[in-house]
Amino acid sequence: MPHSALSRRSVLTSAGFIAGAAALSACGNSGTTASKTPVKAKTGTLTIMSVQGEITPAEVAAFEKAHPGVKIKQINTDPTRLNAMLAAGNPPDVVRDAGTDVTPYIASRGIALNLDEYFAQSTVLKESDILPINNVWKWNGTAQGKGSRYGIAKDWSQDSMWWYNSDMWSAAGLKAPDPSQPITYDELADAAKKLTKTSGGKTSVYGLFTTTASMNRIGAMAATAGGRILSEDLGTADFTSPEAIAALTWLVDVAKAKTGYSLINPSPDWDGPEYVAGKQATSGQGYWFGGFLGSTAKAYQSKTVFAAAPMLGKKRVSPSFGAVGYWIPAKASNPGAAFQFIEWYCGGAGAHDRIAAGNGLPSLKSMLSLLPQTTAFDKAAFKVQSDELAYVDVLGNATPYAQTTALDTTIAKAFTAAVGSGTSVAKLADQLTKDVNAVLANGKKLAGK
Amino acid sequence: MRPHRPRGAEPAGRRRLGRSRSEALAFYGFVSPWVIGTALLTLFPVGYAVYLSFTAWDGISPVKPWVGLDNYHEVLTSGDTMASLTKTLLLVAIIVPTTIIGSLLLAVLLNEKVRGRTVFRTLIYIPAIVPPVAASLIWKVAFDQNSGAVNRFLRMFGVTAVSWLTGSRAFVVLIVVLLWSIGAGIIIFLAALQTVPAEQLEAVKLDGGGPLTAFRHVTLPVISPVLLFQTVLVTITTLQTFVPVLLLSPLSDHGMQDVYTNIPNANRVYMVDVYQQFFAYSRYGYGSAMLTVFFLVIVALTAVIFKVAGRTVFYAVDPNAPAKEG
Numbered sequence: 001m002p003h004s005a006l007s008r009r010s011v012l013t014s015a016g017f018i019a020g021a022a023a024l025s026a027c028g029n030s031g032t033t034a035s036k037t038p039v040k041a042k043t044g045t046l047t048i049m050s051v052q053g054e055i056t057p058a059e060v061a062a063f064e065k066a067h068p069g070v071k072i073k074q075i076n077t078d079p080t081r082l083n084a085m086l087a088a089g090n091p092p093d094v095v096r097d098a099g100t101d102v103t104p105y106i107a108s109r110g111i112a113l114n115l116d117e118y119f120a121q122s123t124v125l126k127e128s129d130i131l132p133i134n135n136v137w138k139w140n141g142t143a144q145g146k147g148s149r150y151g152i153a154k155d156w157s158q159d160s161m162w163w164y165n166s167d168m169w170s171a172a173g174l175k176a177p178d179p180s181q182p183i184t185y186d187e188l189a190d191a192a193k194k195l196t197k198t199s200g201g202k203t204s205v206y207g208l209f210t211t212t213a214s215m216n217r218i219g220a221m222a223a224t225a226g227g228r229i230l231s232e233d234l235g236t237a238d239f240t241s242p243e244a245i246a247a248l249t250w251l252v253d254v255a256k257a258k259t260g261y262s263l264i265n266p267s268p269d270w271d272g273p274e275y276v277a278g279k280q281a282t283s284g285q286g287y288w289f290g291g292f293l294g295s296t297a298k299a300y301q302s303k304t305v306f307a308a309a310p311m312l313g314k315k316r317v318s319p320s321f322g323a324v325g326y327w328i329p330a331k332a333s334n335p336g337a338a339f340q341f342i343e344w345y346c347g348g349a350g351a352h353d354r355i356a357a358g359n360g361l362p363s364l365k366s367m368l369s370l371l372p373q374t375t376a377f378d379k380a381a382f383k384v385q386s387d388e389l390a391y392v393d394v395l396g397n398a399t400p401y402a403q404t405t406a407l408d409t410t411i412a413k414a415f416t417a418a419v420g421s422g423t424s425v426a427k428l429a430d431q432l433t434k435d436v437n438a439v440l441a442n443g444k445k446l447a448g449k
Numbered sequence: 450m451r452p453h454r455p456r457g458a459e460p461a462g463r464r465r466l467g468r469s470r471s472e473a474l475a476f477y478g479f480v481s482p483w484v485i486g487t488a489l490l491t492l493f494p495v496g497y498a499v500y501l502s503f504t505a506w507d508g509i510s511p512v513k514p515w516v517g518l519d520n521y522h523e524v525l526t527s528g529d530t531m532a533s534l535t536k537t538l539l540l541v542a543i544i545v546p547t548t549i550i551g552s553l554l555l556a557v558l559l560n561e562k563v564r565g566r567t568v569f570r571t572l573i574y575i576p577a578i579v580p581p582v583a584a585s586l587i588w589k590v591a592f593d594q595n596s597g598a599v600n601r602f603l604r605m606f607g608v609t610a611v612s613w614l615t616g617s618r619a620f621v622v623l624i625v626v627l628l629w630s631i632g633a634g635i636i637i638f639l640a641a642l643q644t645v646p647a648e649q650l651e652a653v654k655l656d657g658g659g660p661l662t663a664f665r666h667v668t669l670p671v672i673s674p675v676l677l678f679q680t681v682l683v684t685i686t687t688l689q690t691f692v693p694v695l696l697l698s699p700l701s702d703h704g705m706q707d708v709y710t711n712i713p714n715a716n717r718v719y720m721v722d723v724y725q726q727f728f729a730y731s732r733y734g735y736g737s738a739m740l741t742v743f744f745l746v747i748v749a750l751t752a753v754i755f756k757v758a759g760r761t762v763f764y765a766v767d768p769n770a771p772a773k774e775g
Contacts, residue, residue, distance in 0.1 A: 080728055083508040111509060201610030202595045212710065264615055266699035266711040268593070402730075405709055409729040412710035413529075413717075420616055420714070439730065446505055446514065 039121050041336030043069030048341065050096040052076045055345070063344055070337045079405075086111060091329035093338040098322040099137040099151055100216065100397065101404035104234060106327060107139035108400035108447075112150045113328040113335055119149050124343040129364045136323045136394050142233065145394035151327035154346045155360025157286020158388055159321035160220045160309035162188075162209055167303045168195055168281040172207075179380070180387045182308040182316060185221065185250050192259040195281040206274070208260030209284030210267045213251045213415045214408045216321040219397035221247035225313025234399040235444055237407075239432040246312050248432075249425045256419060263412050264419045276300055286320070290381045291358035294372075301377040306384045309391070318391040325363070361385070401443030410435045495744075502738035507731045520738035530739060533722035534746070536620075537688060540718060541750075544627050544687045549680055552634030557664070559635065560642045570639070577632030585696035588626045589614065592697075614697060619713040626693045634679055641675035642668065670763035677758045681751055688747055691720035719743060 048055065052074075060072045075081070077096060085091045097106075106112040119125055133156050140147025169176060172194040177183050183191075188208070195207025211217065218239070219229045227243025230236070239248065254260060260280070261267035267274060271283040276297035283289055293300050309318040325346060328338045344350040347364045355362045358372045358381070371385075372378040398404055414435055418428040502520055504513040524530050559570050576584065591598045592613035600610040613622050645668050653663040669676075698712045709729040712721055723743070726736040 083731070086509045087511075089511075109510060200604060202600065204595070214710075263710060265612065266615065268699050405728075406730045409709040409725055413714060416714050442732075446507060 039118050039336050039339060041067075041070070041340050042334045044334060044337075045071050045073050046094070046334055046337045046341060047073045047075060047092040048094040048096075049075050049077055049082060049092040050094075054096070059345070059350055063341060063350060066344065066349065067337070067340055070340070072341070086329060086331075089331050090333075091331055093332040093334050094326050094328060094341055096154075096324065096326055097151070098324050098404075099134070099153060099327075100320055100323050100395075102327070102398065103137050103139050103150055104144050104398045104400040105403055107148070107150045108141070110330055113330045113332065114148045115150060115152075115328065115339065116148045118335075118339045122339070122343055124347045125152060125364070129347075129366050131361070131363055131365055133320055133323050133361075133392055134325075134363055136320065137325065137327070144234075144396050144398055151325050152342060152346050153320075153323040153325035153363045154351070155288065155354060155362060156320050156323045156325075157288045157360055158309060158318040158385075158392055159216070159284075159286045160318055161286050161307065161384075161388060162310070163275070163283045163285065163289055163304050163306050165275070165278075165281050165300075165303055166305050168205070169305075172281075176305070177307060179305050179307040179384045182311045185310045185312050188310050189250065189254050189257070189259070192254065192282070193257065196259040198258075203258065205278065206260045206280045207282065208254055209271050209275075209280060209282045210261040211251055211254055211284070213248070213255075213263055213411055215397045215404055215411065216319075216395075218244060218247045218251070218411070219395045220309075220317065220319050220321070221250065221312045223317040223319065223393070223395055224309075224311040224315050226315050228396060230396055230399055234396065235401060235440060235449070237433060237436040237440060239429040239436070240426075243313065245425060245429055248429055250312065251415075252419055252425055252428065255415075263416050272296070286360075287381065287385045288358070288360035290372075290377070291360065294358055301375070304377070306381040308384060308388055316391045317393050317395075318388050319393055319395050399440060399443070401440045401447060401449075406439050407436055410439055498737045499741055501734050502741045504734040506733045508727070508733045509731070513734070516734065520735045521742065523735060524738050524742050530719075530722060533717050533719045534743075536715075536717065537690070537719040540624070540627075540690060541684055541687045543624055545680065545683050547628060548631055548634055548683050549676070551628070552631045552679075553638050553676070555631070556635045556638030556642060557668075560639060570635075573635055574632040577630045577636070579630075581630070581692060582696060584629055585626055585693045588622060588629070589697050592622050614699065615713050617713075617715045619697065620715040622697060623690075623693060623716055626697065627687065627690065634683070637675060637679060638672065641672040645671045673758075673762040674764060677754070677762050680758070681754055684750060684754065685747060688743070688750070689720055690718055691724065694718060694721050 055072075055074060060074070064070060064072060075092060082091070082095060103112075107114075119127060119130075130152070134149070134152050135145045137151040137153070138145055138147050138149055166176060169191075172191075174191050174194060177187075192207030195205065196203065197205040215229065222229060222241070222243040225243040225246055227241050229239060229244055231238070238244065251262070255262035255264050258265055260282075261274075271280060271285055272289065272292050274280040275283040276293070285292075287306070290301070290304075290306065293304060309316075326342050328335050328342070332338055347362075347367070351362060351364075351367060352370065354360065355367050355370045356372065358378065362368060362370065371382055373382050399407075411432060414428060414431045417423070418425075418431065423431075501513070503515060503517060505516045505520075506513040555573060559566060559573065563569075579587075590596075592600075594600060594610050594612045594614070597613070599613065600608075604610065611618065613619070649667045649671075650663050653667055658666070694712060694716045695708060697716070698708075709725055717725075719739070723736050723739045726732045726739060
């Protein structure tokens with residue numbers, strides 16, 4: 001029976017998915033401290049700083065129903081307000097953030113609560129069930145990816161992966177790549193040239209997704225060639241290595257070619273709206289983008305293909321640029337209830353619908369089977385994602401000495417100036433190394449190092 | 450035993466004293482909300498910012514490391530900061546004279562008794578009542594490379610679509626947006642022109658003087674206090690340019706990150722630099738030092754304007770004369 005055959009395949013794929021994840025999880029185990037003090041949740045108001053509208057009123061109502069006496073108060077994500085609240089010693093109970101970017105900074109400064117005891121006592125977020133991507137939320141005092149847990153992803157994706165419009169791809173005379181096998185960045189740039197439609201200086205279709213020169217992007221590209229930007233102690237940066245130069249060269253070339261949005265030609269929006277409006281032939285988003293298409297442009301699913309992260313060199317690495325989730329400030333007034341919310345939203349009933357809709361990968365292995373596998377689109381995306389999962393890694397692009405925003409702002413200034421003036425990539429690399437190291441040096445000085 | 454004195458029969462001296470005391474109380478009562486408001490919402494924050502400028506506070510940590518004058522030394526020697534200050538002063542050098550001369554000339558034209566004068570006045574004033582946010586967004590759409598009206602218009606003449614909102618051209622768009630609200634200045638000048646005595650203009654005419662002579666020797670002196678006011682006001686608002694820069698930059702819903710990375714270098718004026726130091730680099734101490742220096746620059750520029758204008762501004766009433774008792 002076709003139905004049962006398909007189901008069997010799905011089950012087998014899921015099994016492979018989970019087995020791979022389990023193997024990686026074992027490699028990334030941190031050995032958290034044993035539980036000592038029982039975690040208690042107080043009743044009352046639970047203040048969550050998150051992106052407006054992300055936690056829906058229905059989810060709030062469901063959480064409050066499951067946790068009588070706790071009332072959620074949401075405040076919109078606002079770094080300025082968060083800083084002011086932290087400085088005043090009156091922070092929110094839960095903060096939404098990108099684990100890849102913030103963990104070293106918030107953990108090393110004692111701003112975030114060490115959640116080892118909370119995880120140790122949790123019956124929802126069990127250590128053995130947590131996917132290794134959540135290692136980005138770990139910090140041991142010197143390195144990201146090891147040590148104590150300071151947060152967990154609500155859902156996540158491998159953000160170097162990409163999607164393409166198969167109709168546009170074939171209309172441009174391009175041979176469809178095997179989605180599970182990574183193409184090279186050069187192949188991608190060549191394809192983008194053929195996909196881009198320009199007339200009279202106006203571009204009606206960009207072939208390439210938005211490529212912003214940032215720590216995450218440059219670091220991820222360099223990693224596929226076996227390089228890294230930050231030193232092991234996270235105190236200095238080097239953009240002059242051959243791997244970083246190769247990444248910068250590619251980013252400068254595609255920015256100059258204007259085959260996609262970049263820092264010198266910033267997008268009026270993110271990839272999603274541009275892609276579904278037919279203005280972009282590709283979208284540089286991870287797995288969650290399939291869920292976005294499902295909820296906003298379902299018709300696009302039939303002509304959209306999910307593909308493995310491209311490579312600059314020979315090493316297959318496919319990181320997350322966010323692993324967006326939650327952390328609890330050290331001075332939160334109700335950390336017990338805050339963790340209850342994190343359990344519920346990241347691994348409990350609150351995560352169920354989001355994961356089942358394909359809006360990102362779950363934080364728990366046990367929830368992987370919830371990912372949509374009904375339609376041909378779902379199955380294809382699931383298969384590609386399953387294969388890709390083995391290549392997730394913590395890149396160490398964040399540092400305790402500066403926020404990633406500071407590093408990205410520094411990169412943006414130098415990158416746009418260099419591309420605008422025609423400066424060579426070698427000089428740009430020197431400039432970036434000098435400027436980013438100045439920011440890091442200032443942070444180290446403040447940290448007394 | 451003190452004699453009984455009927456109500457209202459106090460001696461004149463005491464009555465005056467009582468009245469002046471109650472007047473004083475009323476005065477302090479009325480001004481106190483502003484005095485308290487200024488103290489709490491201006492003096493304290495300014496004082497606190499000055500204190501922060503001597504620290505290396507990151508905006509989060511409980512300690513604020515004292516660094517003395519280090520931040521000020523860096524402000525005055527940093528190439529980036531000086532570049533943003535120079536860019537801001539260039540903006541002032543372009544916007545202030547263009548706005549003042551342009552709005553004055555248009556006001557003089559609109560003051561003439563021509564047909565449809567009211568319609569012209571309304572049309573020119575409308576941009577001034579459009580909120581700056583809406584105006585910036587309108588211009589952002591109009592200057593869009595791929596779908597904007599400006600490029601569509603240029604294409605009629607065979608000009609290839611231009612990327613207006615990026616690179617050095619973004620500075621041109623910023624100037625256009627800032628000049629767009631010139632109508633507000635026109636209205637103020639129009640009001641000032643109504644105070645020019647008709648008999649003095651008539652006298653110039655009788656003496657054989659032309660319109661230019663009348664403008665130079667009668668109109669300009671009469672409206673010179675308004676001219677001074679407008680110059681100071683436009684200078685200060687241009688120096689503080691920030692919101693239009695933000696709104697003209699491509700900002701998606703990626704969040705605050707775009708505010709830091711997508712602003713073209715050409716539009717990184719001083720307040721943008723300050724904003725980035727505070728919120729991208731978490732350098733609250735350095736940002737505060739930048740603001741203190743900027744405050745001093747504004748005070749100095751204003752003082753220069755007053756000094757220069759002091760020789761030319763004509764006051765019909767001596768501003769230093771004591772107020773008349775009512």
